[in-house]
Every structure is written in structure tokens, then in C-alpha cells.
Amino acid sequence: MVKSRSTSTLVALAAALALALSLARAADAESGPKNEPVPEGRIAEVQILGFNDFHGWLQSPRSVDGRPVGGAEYLAAYLDREERENPKGTIRIHAGDSVGGSPLISSYFHDEPAIYAMNLMGLDLGTLGNHEFDEGKTEMFRLLNGGQRTDGDQFKTGPDGEPVNTSDPDFPGARFPYIAANTVWAGTEDPILPPYEVIKRRGVKVGFIGVVTPETEQIVIPDAVAPFDFLDISDTVNRYVPKLRKRGVEAIVVLAHSGGFQSGQTATGEVVTETAQMSDAVDAVIAGHSHTFMDTRVDGKLLVQAYSFGTAIEDVDLRIDRRTKDVVGAEAEVITTYRDAIAPDPEVAALVAEYEREIAPVANRVVGVAAEDITRATTPAGESALGDLIADAQRAYAGADFAFMNPGGIRADIAAGEVTFGELFAVQPFDNQVAKMELTGDQIYALLEQQFQEGRTRILQVSGLEFSYDASRPAGQRITSVTLPDGTPIDRSATYTVAANSFIATGGDGFTVFKEGRDQQTLGSDLEALEAYIDGLPQPFEAPDPFADPRITREG
Known part of the structure; x- marks a missing residue:
């Protein structure tokens, strides 16, 4: 004989079902119906402008299609031009290797000119590339935090063959924060810099996580990277995604100094593999390291890289639902910095000209x-x-x-x-x-x-x-x-x-x-x-x- 449920039990079940249905409807209302456009009034347009692998190229490194490209004053001008499309909603970033392996005009002065130029460009955020580690811990942190170099390597050979201190005693360091989630102090899991940064534009928050290729340990002088360990990229990103979401951040961008290659819409390489393994909560990955063009999607995530040496910038546009805080649309464009298509930024041009005058007697010696x-x-x-x-x-x-x-x-x-x-x-x-x-x-x-x-x-x-x-x-x-x-x-x-x-x-x-x-x-x-x-x-x-x-x- 099957026992019937009591009236009180049935009432309790009905109440529970009603509550569950109510919560489900509320969740649907919060996220919006699937495949239904979010009303324009709920959309915040956020633009991310950036570059990667600058390597201190203050001067134009090459030509594209017979037209000169790059140069710090032109790179700055393109950033300014694109920001005018969204003056209150733009974030400026770089994805590593802003210094190191630099031409004489920057390296002779310990890459201080590269930092000065980026300060004038008004960057909001940067991450570490492998070349930031080239001269070891002390010099890397000096470039970020400022001060004159005093480690004994501040001297360079002058035009007369005599040593001269080429480090600026008033060097301020980078006037924008750096993030580095997967670079930790050796033997620990403690990041050497803040692992992420949250930036607010147009009333919405965008979270950025910074990572660098673990290959850094193999391609930088071992003594220079001995104080650090470099953790897996996607594992690290996935560790910090929940921390950002707990802070109410749903729009998440990774600055990944990790490379890849693209042919058509097919992309391969370390950053592609790591992007596929990242949490679905990640909306975009801005890459570097391989000096290549990338503008594709990997497992639904936007992946972009803008060549190198300031010859291009990436323009990433995010459409963010103000209610849910989610990215509901993302697209990118890689813009070549043709010098004949724009007037140079006068402040940065003056900086470059000053260093050109200083380096000319050294550089031109036969x-x-x-x-x-x-x-x-x-x-x-x-x-x-x-x-x-x-x-x-x-x-x-x-x-x-x-x-x-x-x-x-x-x-x-x-x-x-x-x-x-x-x-x-x-x-x-x-x-x-x-x-x-x-x-x-x-x-x-x-x-x-x-x-x-x-x-x-x-x-x-x-x-x-x-x-x-x-x-x-x-x-x-x-x-x-x-x-x-x-x-x-x-x-x-x-x-x-x-x-x-x-x-x-x-x-x-x-x-x-x-x-x-x-x-x-x-x-x-x-x-x-x-x-x-x-x-x-x-x-x-x-x-x-x-x-x-x-x-x-x-x-x-």
C-alpha cells in the first residue's frame, strides 16, 4: 500500500517550487533573455587602446608598404586620435617588453627614455614581459619605481671614450601601475607585483590580469631571473578570476606577454593554448612576445596582438551590460601607425628630439x-x-x-x-x-x-x-x-x-x-x-x- 503525502508536506513542496521559480525568473531578468539584445540604454562602451613589445623604439623602425611607421611621437598621436572616439571610456595599456633589447637611443640611457615616452602617452596600466627582467631584479624595479641607477652599471662610454653616468638623477619611474600575476618570488606563490587591477570607465569595472610566458626562465640570463618563479599562465588566470568576480567584476581582460601566430582565422602558439584553457569568464586576451598580428577568437575569447616596436596599436571595444556587468559584445582592430597619416604628438616629439641630439655623437662614430x-x-x-x-x-x-x-x-x-x-x-x-x-x-x-x-x-x-x-x-x-x-x-x-x-x-x-x-x-x-x-x-x-x-x- 502506497502512503499518501500529508497536506502540510504538499503545501511545503508547493512553496519551495514557487520560490525556486521566482528565483529563476529573477535570474533570467537580471541576465536578460538569451539571444535577445540588451537595450542600448544599459550598454557601456569601453575602449582599450594598447601596444606590445615597444622595446624602446623611440624612432621609426621600418616601413610598411613603402610608408614609414612607428616612432614614439606617432604612436602617441594614434592613441590620442582613437581615444577621441570615446574620451570618457578609454583605457590605455601595454602588454610587456616595453624595454630591453632596445636601440641605442633608449638603451644608452638605461631605457629611461622609453619610460618617459610611455608616461607622456598617458598609459593606465602595463604588464611585465621577459625583457623587463634582462638586467635583474634591482634594475627592473628601479624602472618601475624611479631613481638614478647606482648599481655600477650606470656608466656608458661617452663620445670621447671616457665613462659617463647616463642615468637621470630625477628619473621618476613609470607613472602607471604594473601587474604580474604569474611572476612570484622563488619558492613561494606570492606575486612580486599586484596580480590584477580594476579600472572603472563609464560606470562599469574592467578587471585586468597580467601574465608573462614561463619561457622567461629559459630566455633571460639565469642570474637575472633567479629570484623569481614563473607559474602556468592559464592556471594563474583561473586562480584570480574568482577574486575579481567577488569584487563585482565581470568584464575581465588578460594582458598576456605570450606569443602566437595567425594565418587567416587559424591561430597557434602558447598564448592560443593558454587562452583556450582560461575560464569562460575571460572576455579578451591582449598578447605580446611573438611580434605578430593576431585578431581572432579562441574558445569565444577575443585574442589580439599588434605586431611590435610601436608599428601598430590594438583597439579593443567592449560592450558591457551595466546591469549584469557582463561583456555582451567585443571586437578589435589592429591599426598601423603610418607616419604620413597623422601629425606627431608635440610633447613626445620634443622628448625624442632631445635624446636624438644626445646620442648622435655616440651613434655616428665610425x-x-x-x-x-x-x-x-x-x-x-x-x-x-x-x-x-x-x-x-x-x-x-x-x-x-x-x-x-x-x-x-x-x-x-x-x-x-x-x-x-x-x-x-x-x-x-x-x-x-x-x-x-x-x-x-x-x-x-x-x-x-x-x-x-x-x-x-x-x-x-x-x-x-x-x-x-x-x-x-x-x-x-x-x-x-x-x-x-x-x-x-x-x-x-x-x-x-x-x-x-x-x-x-x-x-x-x-x-x-x-x-x-x-x-x-x-x-x-x-x-x-x-x-x-x-x-x-x-x-x-x-x-x-x-x-x-x-x-x-x-x-x-
Whole structure:
């Protein structure tokens, strides 16, 4: 026999169902019917204007379609022009690498000019890229917080060859906040900077989370990043999304110094993978690092990147429901900063002109005359004329048996004709030092094996030796021979003196064998080594020819 429910039980159930239905209707009213447009009166239009990978390019770096682009005064002018479309609803940001790997006009002054320029551009927010870490913790925080450099590296060689302090005693640092969620103090989960920032425009809040590629640990001098750990990007974003939502923030944008590539609407790369793994609460990701164009969607999230060096800006438009605080529409445009289409910003133009005057005597000093173009173009084995020249310069500077140079540290070619100091600086802009140490023949074999790492191959440029390799062989067996230039095999039990720049000498790019070297000493800058070597060559000078007389042979 089935027992019937009591009247009181039925009344309680009915009341519970009515309450649930009421709450559901309220929730529907709050969020708005699905697929039904939100009334325009409830929409707040918020515009995000930004750029990535500025790298201190105060001057125009190149042309697009035969038209010059970029330059800080033009970058500023484009930001101003676009903001006039939404003067009360615009947020200005950058997505990392605003400094580091910079041209002489900024680097000579410790990238203070780049910070001054961005201050004049009225940025609201920035995040860290890998290059912000190039010169270590103290210098990174000085650029953010201000003050004259006092760590001993504040001196540069002046036009007369004498050292001069090129850091401004009144340098104020960045006048806008930086965020960094996945950069934490080593051994902790404590971010080194605020992980996120909330900015209010047109009565609505937009939350920003800042992240940088964990690859930073591999591509920056190890000593410079030793105080930090770099956590997974999407895991970190997903950790902070609930914190923003608890603060009533539903419009969430990630500033991700992490790269990718786009062909048509198909995008690949680290930032694409990480964006797909981010919470659905994230509305847009503004990327950097790969210096590429991106304007696509990944798992419903807008993903955009505006090339590099100030040659373009990203304009992200968010439509935010004032009632629910959700983003109900998002679109982006990447705008090229053509110089002939706009008047430059006068304040920033005056800043650039001042630094141009100061750097001209240094940059225009002629070092030598190149008989022909000397380029980074490689043979099938991965050897270049410029790489050979730089390795020769460092071996001569250190008085070493051998020298090794990482190809990623060579950033420009040398054109035929007069070669100025400014041109040489563009070739090696990182202010690395030349290190000298002792390695055994066995260690040199092990070092060369480290050229072949999981997912990537980096062929070192060499001087004083020759080697052959077969990349198809098993790991640890890919170097098939290492010889002196006359063909004599190196002695695996003997000790040799070796020169390398400080980036790889401290284990950068995964070349950790260098850290085993004995009697390590630092001698001077890699740029100084190259300048001295070129100055000592018969003029006009030539570089080794890796095609006619190769030092590296690929087998298999």
C-alpha cells in the first residue's frame, strides 16, 4: 500500500517550487533573455587602446608598404586620435617588453627614455614581459619605481671614450601601475607585483590580469631571473578570476606577454593554448612576445596582438551590460601607425628630439668599413658570416682557444660601407659581457649536444674549432666530430679556454654546461669586443665565408 503525502508536506513542496521559480525568473531578468539584445540604454562602451613589445623604439623602425611607421611621437598621436572616439571610456595599456633589447637611443640611457615616452602617452596600466627582467631584479624595479641607477652599471662610454653616468638623477619611474600575476618570488606563490587591477570607465569595472610566458626562465640570463618563479599562465588566470568576480567584476581582460601566430582565422602558439584553457569568464586576451598580428577568437575569447616596436596599436571595444556587468559584445582592430597619416604628438616629439641630439655623437662614430654586407643568413647547417665574425671577435678579446655565440643574440645585419657604433649596437643590443672559462673536451661535446633540445634546435656559432652533427641520431649522440681548423680532433680529456657571452655562460638558452666551467672571469662587453676586433682588421674588412669555408657541417 502506497502512503499518501500529508497536506502540510504538499503545501511545503508547493512553496519551495514557487520560490525556486521566482528565483529563476529573477535570474533570467537580471541576465536578460538569451539571444535577445540588451537595450542600448544599459550598454557601456569601453575602449582599450594598447601596444606590445615597444622595446624602446623611440624612432621609426621600418616601413610598411613603402610608408614609414612607428616612432614614439606617432604612436602617441594614434592613441590620442582613437581615444577621441570615446574620451570618457578609454583605457590605455601595454602588454610587456616595453624595454630591453632596445636601440641605442633608449638603451644608452638605461631605457629611461622609453619610460618617459610611455608616461607622456598617458598609459593606465602595463604588464611585465621577459625583457623587463634582462638586467635583474634591482634594475627592473628601479624602472618601475624611479631613481638614478647606482648599481655600477650606470656608466656608458661617452663620445670621447671616457665613462659617463647616463642615468637621470630625477628619473621618476613609470607613472602607471604594473601587474604580474604569474611572476612570484622563488619558492613561494606570492606575486612580486599586484596580480590584477580594476579600472572603472563609464560606470562599469574592467578587471585586468597580467601574465608573462614561463619561457622567461629559459630566455633571460639565469642570474637575472633567479629570484623569481614563473607559474602556468592559464592556471594563474583561473586562480584570480574568482577574486575579481567577488569584487563585482565581470568584464575581465588578460594582458598576456605570450606569443602566437595567425594565418587567416587559424591561430597557434602558447598564448592560443593558454587562452583556450582560461575560464569562460575571460572576455579578451591582449598578447605580446611573438611580434605578430593576431585578431581572432579562441574558445569565444577575443585574442589580439599588434605586431611590435610601436608599428601598430590594438583597439579593443567592449560592450558591457551595466546591469549584469557582463561583456555582451567585443571586437578589435589592429591599426598601423603610418607616419604620413597623422601629425606627431608635440610633447613626445620634443622628448625624442632631445635624446636624438644626445646620442648622435655616440651613434655616428665610425668603427670601420665593411667590404660587403655581413648578414645573419645561415647555411643549411646553421652557420652565418656575422655569427662567425662575432665568435672570432670574442675569442680574440678573451685570448681563448674557442668561442661560442648564440644566434638569438644577433639582432641586425651589417651593411656594406661605413659601420658606425650605432649599427654595431643594433647587432648586439643586450649589453652582455664576455666571459672566459675552462672546459674539457668532453664538456665541449656535451655543450654542443645541448644545441638539440626538446622542440627546438639552436646552432651555436663557433670560432677556433669545427664540428659536424647528425640531428637524426639519438640524443647524446648527435655530435659526430669536433676538430681544430686543421682537422685534428680535440682531445676529450684535455682542458681548453673558452669564451662566450654572459647570457649563455650562465646557462641561458639551456646551455648549462657553461656553468660547469672552471676559473670563470668576466672581461668586458661583447660590443666592446666586436668594436675592437673590427678596428684591428684591414679596412675595408671582410667576414669569414661559411659557404666557402664552413666551420659547421650537417650530416644525415
